[in-house]
Amino acid sequence: MHLTVAGTADAVRQAMQDLAASPLFAKLDEGSRCNAEIVLAEVMNNIVEHAFATQSGEIDLVLENRHGRLQCVVSDTGSAMPDLTLPKGSFQPLGPIEDLPEGGFGWFLIRSLTEGLEYQRIGGVNRLSFALIQEQSPDCA
Amino acid sequence: MELVAQEHGGILVVRAMQDRIDAAGAIQFKDRMRELTGASKANRVMLDMSNVAFLDSSGLGAVVAVLKALAPDRKLELAGLTPTVQKVFRLTRMDSIFTIHAAASDGLRHAG
Numbered sequence: 149m150h151l152t153v154a155g156t157a158d159a160v161r162q163a164m165q166d167l168a169a170s171p172l173f174a175k176l177d178e179g180s181r182c183n184a185e186i187v188l189a190e191v192m193n194n195i196v197e198h199a200f201a202t203q204s205g206e207i208d209l210v211l212e213n214r215h216g217r218l219q220c221v222v223s224d225t226g227s228a229m230p231d232l233t234l235p236k237g238s239f240q241p242l243g244p245i246e247d248l249p250e251g252g253f254g255w256f257l258i259r260s261l262t263e264g265l266e267y268q269r270i271g272g273v274n275r276l277s278f279a280l281i282q283e284q285s286p287d288c289a
Numbered sequence: 290m291e292l293v294a295q296e297h298g299g300i301l302v303v304r305a306m307q308d309r310i311d312a313a314g315a316i317q318f319k320d321r322m323r324e325l326t327g328a329s330k331a332n333r334v335m336l337d338m339s340n341v342a343f344l345d346s347s348g349l350g351a352v353v354a355v356l357k358a359l360a361p362d363r364k365l366e367l368a369g370l371t372p373t374v375q376k377v378f379r380l381t382r383m384d385s386i387f388t389i390h391a392a393a394s395d396g397l398r399h400a401g
Binding site: 157158160161164178182185186189190193196197239242245246248249250251252253254256257260261287288289 | 375
């Protein structure tokens with residue numbers, strides 16, 4: 149499945165709703181669908197927020213169901229990742245309420261739910277590829 | 290972001306009517322929650338999320354921001370988390386920070 153999405157938060161929301169109703173998602177088990185929703189929304193929102201912070205453009209999604217696992221390639225023409233490196237997204241222990249983080253969960257979620265995450269910058273294009281992890285249980289636990 | 294508030298025995302129950310709290314709606318959600326909680330004196334605020342099928346990290350950040358804005362004197366509790374929303378809370382361990390009720394009616398059973 150191939151999808152082009154404008155680089156705005158509203159367009160990402162619409163794309164996620166379209167994907168949730170797509171035949172591609174219908175063929176995934178509930179656990180994979182749930183992970184795909186979380187990961188693809190985070191990946192695209194990061195692109196809108198950072199790569200397209202000072203310029204506009206489109207996000208290109210290529211999604212393939214390979215034996216029940218979703219393989220994803222997400223490309224955009226926005227600005228490159230700083231140092232051409234993906235954020236670590238390590239888990240920050242949660243402290244007292246007044247110090248709780250209100251952001252920075254995105255890459256943690258992406259890294260928790262994907263495998264083979266790879267970033268390349270080729271000819272002005274950011275290209276992120278990954279596979280959704282295979283959950284032990286078929287539901288969204 | 291449509292949120293509907295009603296007080297039940299000292300608890301302000303805020304019901305999210307939309308099916309997503311995401312990057313496109315997180316700021317509106319925070320603003321509207323500030324309005325509703327500002328207009329009430331209830332010490333306990335319960336956000337009924339049973340209509341919310343999806344919450345992303347921006348939405349989670351907004352819910353955390355509401356918790357922080359109410360603390361230390363007032364408390365934000367959550368109810369009716371759907372599977373995907375529950376997963377986001379569990380992965381980020383935010384489920385250890387919030388009091389989470391299976392349904393809003395469970396939270397109200399302990400109303401003072």
